[in-house]
Amino acid sequence: MNSKLKRSVSAAAASVLAAVSMTAAVPAATVNAADTSFPYTIEGEDMEGAELWEKIYENELPGYSGKGFAYLTGGELSFTVTVPEDGMYTVSARAAQILNEEGRFQTMAVNGSEFSKTIPYTKEWKDFEFGVVRLNKGENTISFLNKYGYMAIDSVTVKVAEPHDYSKATDVCVDPKATAETQALMKYLKSVYGKHVIAGQQEIYGGGHKNNYEWENEYIQDLTGKLPAIRALDFMNYNPLYGWDDNTTERAIAWVKEKNGIISASWHINVPIDFEGYELGDEVDWQKCTYKNYQASNSTFNTANVLKEGTKERAYFDEAMKMLAEQLKRLQDENVPIIFRPLHEAQGNDGLYGDGTAWFWWGDRGPEVYKGLWKLLYTTLTEKYELHNIIWEFNSYDYETSPLWYPGDEYVDIVAYDKYNVEYNRGDGKTSGPNLLAIPAKFDYLFNLTNGKKMVSMSENDTIPAVDNMIVEDAYWLYVCPWYDGGEDGGTAFLSEKYQDLDEFKKFYQSDLAITLDELPEDLYKGGSATPAPATTAPATKPAETKPAVTTATAVSSTTAPADGDIRYGDANLDKDVTLADALLILQYVANSKKYPIEPQGIINADCFNSGDGVTAKDALSIQRLDAKVISSLPEKA
Structure with missing residues (x-):
């Protein structure tokens, strides 16, 4: 069945599932398992723990429904909803917030998993979506927590989430001069998007794990009998300060030409910490360099000056782009395309105001400077250096301000998210161990960031989400890519049991959902289809558990x-x-x-x-x- 019909059937199925659900609201804060249809709306004052408010002290809030509204000031406000099967739903609150003009953080919990949103100052009732959430068969508890509070809630609505229309994503490169191989790769990525998830793995830069650049791949092959389809690299060591050739480019070429794989790369480009005392062309010890923001590293590098011709910062960045272009040109000469993710995670810590809270220097002067850097890099590589073997991947987050950082559809091919939720912001109610969530709310946010026009990837991650979660939660990430080993936890770090459920990891690699190296089409760079090709990789260290053949x-x-x-x-x-x-x-x-x-x-x-x-x-x-x-x-x- 074609994907368009598949989506229409899925949408109809969602409607039917909604109809199978319930019909009438019953006493305080509970939806009966009888026959209530979605969308379901509960008045704020009817939630468990709520008191009836008609105004906030002397402040009138006219236009509320029901008898009044609830005001989140003390304990939590909650209600229970029962659904017949696991599925995805959106939860929205008709709310007002008159305490903080700069906005106030609010938290909703669904069965213990938390979702947060900044509610702006508003004296008028407005609808605010708290995200796409998974409700499980049977009873589910939805709560609004008083972590920051002082939000007025007129009503809360739960409705069946619309399935993602993956067909909306483009398969045409933003670079109109993209090479034939690059365009073929882009079309292949689109052909599997929304149906499969490509397996990837980041390698450690510099010297590899104990001088072995194949360590991660050997570990994965020994565990699963498979190799990742995407090898992720980093061009950070080609820079004007201490640059050395660690053969990143050679490994990229070999992965594509010899293994028929796909490569992606980031660019942790460094700057001197003492930029004021730096002379262009000087060698600088790597310990005196940084890719962190100026505040965290005491750097005197002013990111905003990169956009000003004639400045030392611009001259430095020009030299950095030149050295990067030399390596990308080597790839292009070998007909090797690349998924390139430069200037990544710029919005880390939501450094909107250029106050130095961003993780990296390229994001420490706010979104306008950042977008200028992205466009300068794009224009320089494509026009000055005539590089047309690049699929441009932009790293985003799901903050309220994230749209301000987006460079624009004409400069971006793929939107990516970096998932790290084992130590912090778990959302699964646990305190340690692998986090198998498919984070559908974040996928949904990035999908909507471009109205579905760009494919959405998980360009870095700790735990690979569980196969069943990605399917049920309609979060078909284009690819997943655990970070490199780092030498921790006995040498495995992000491949260790601290971060990966090894049974689920193996299940993913051996599932029909995943695309591994042996399943890429043999004519991948000549416009190959999405049909997995016969295995062409070397035998596994131990016998592979072969997937059953897929029947029609x-x-x-x-x-x-x-x-x-x-x-x-x-x-x-x-x-x-x-x-x-x-x-x-x-x-x-x-x-x-x-x-x-x-x-x-x-x-x-x-x-x-x-x-x-x-x-x-x-x-x-x-x-x-x-x-x-x-x-x-x-x-x-x-």
Whole structure:
């Protein structure tokens, strides 16, 4: 089934699931599991822990619904909602905030996982979305926490989230002169986006892990029997200060030419800490250099001056771009395209006002200077140095101010997010260990940042999200890419059990969701399709656990079917094919079996999840999983 039809069926399925849910609000703060339809709205004053307010002291807030509103000042305000199956929902509050003119941070919790948002100063009731959240089958508790508080809540609405329309993303490079290989890679990325997640891995720069640049890949291959499709590099060592050739470029060329892989790269470009005392052309010990912001490193480098011709900062940056261009030109001469992620994480710490709180120097003077740097780099590399082998990847966050940092659609091919939520901002209710969330709210934010026009990747991460989470939460990151080993935790760091659930890691690499090196098309750089190619990599250190071959929808059958062949698992509509149309029919049947009947044989066929327990929405999910190639045959067991 084509992706457009797949999305339309998914949207219809979401509507049916909503209809299967509940109908009437019942006593204080609980939605009954009877038949209430979404969107569901609860008045603020009806939430658990709420008191009825009609004004905030002397401040009138006219236009509220119901009897009044709730005011978040003391304990938490909460309500319970029951849903029939796991799924994605949006939660929004009709709210006002009259305490802080600069805005006030507010936190919502869903089953213990927290979502935060800055609510601006407003005397008028306005709707504020707190994000796309996952609700689990059964009861779910949604709470507004009094961490900062003083938010007036007129009502809260829960509605079924619209599935992402991945087809909106462009497959055309922003560089109109992109090389044939670069454009072919861009088209391939788009062909798998929303269907698969490409496996990537960052290598350590400088000297590799114990002088072995292949350590991470060898570790992954030994664990999973597979190699990542994307090798992520860093061009930081090619710089005007202490630059040395660590053969990054050679490894990039070999990964593409010899392995048929994909490369991406960042650029931790350094500046001298004592820039005032620095003379252009001087060698500087790496310990006296920095890529941190001026405040954190005591650097005298003024980022804003890079945009001014004739300054020493501009002259330095020109030399840095020249050295970078030399390496990218070597790639271009070998017909090697690159996903390039320069000037990354600029908004770290939300350094909006240029106050030095940003993580890196390129973000320490705020968004306007940063966008100027991005455009200067883009123009210099594409026009002055005539480099057209670059897919431009922009790092973003999901702050209220993030749109101010976006360089513009004409300068960006891919929008990326760097996920680190093991130590901080976990959101899963745990305090340690791997964090398997697919962070769908952040994916949704980045998707909406460009109205879906740009593919969204996870360019760095600690834990790779669980396969099931990425599917159920509709967060199909273009690729994932754990950071390098770093020599911690016995040498494994971000590949260690502190950060990775090794069973889930292995499950991802061996799932049909993931695309690994052996599954890239052989003609990848000649416009190859998304169909995985035969394995071409060296044998694994230990035998690989090979994925089962994916059967087509028409060939799906059960290995446990009777000899007479009467059961064709999944074929609910008896058209001798298993498609998402069957999934939709099952969902309609579950919602209203009288209106949407299924033939007796279709009932038998439809019972394809835990066969024997009757027809449920989980049977439809199994068919969707089959269509997405997450599983290879039916029936599916729990």
